[in-house]
Amino acid sequence: MKEANIILNRATISDINQLQQVSRQTFSETFSVMNTEENLRKYLEEELSIEKLSNELVNAGSEFYLTLLENNVIGYLKLNFGQSQTELKEDNAMEIERIYVLKEFHGKRFGQFLYDKAIQIAKQRNVDYLWLGVWEKNLRARNFYLKNGLVDFDKHLFKLGNDVQTDIMMKLIIKDYHY
Helix, strand or coil: CCHHHEEEEECCHHHHHHHHHHHHHHHHHHHCCCCCHHHHHHHHHHHCCHHHHHHHHCCCCEEEEEEEECCEEEEEEEEEEHHHCCCCCCCCEEEEEEEEECHHHCCCCHHHHHHHHHHHHHHHCCCCEEEEEEECCCHHHHHHHHHCCCEEEEEEEEEECCEEEEEEEEEEEHHHCCC
């Protein structure tokens, strides 16, 4: 991977249309095979609407980063801190809520690039650990996180449309992680 061609920008409200497009496309590519069209459509309309993403973008406890390759958005990262975390809400923790790359760029280390950025931010913020939830059936993502040192510590429920699914909660102690 040639890092000279990759740009990582913190997203602002002016990026909302690009953020929505990459959010919807990556989510659909990742989850459409194992979910009904109705549940997927409901999730995209409710959770990845312009209004919802705009509110998340202006939330001081959340940060979005867009990954650009040759000026095209190919993925993104969403991090949450403090009370903006979806579950734990601890000041000494950081949540990776979303890390997605367009399917055509899978296996080319762009996901690793985003994950490494998350680690860098966690170290800069001096948090004790980072955590995330990953769908139990998303084996590709689970294996990626296991390879990167995260360990299972709990489960939580995630609603996709009308379907209640189980996410495995995973965490990484930051001081124990070395690139």
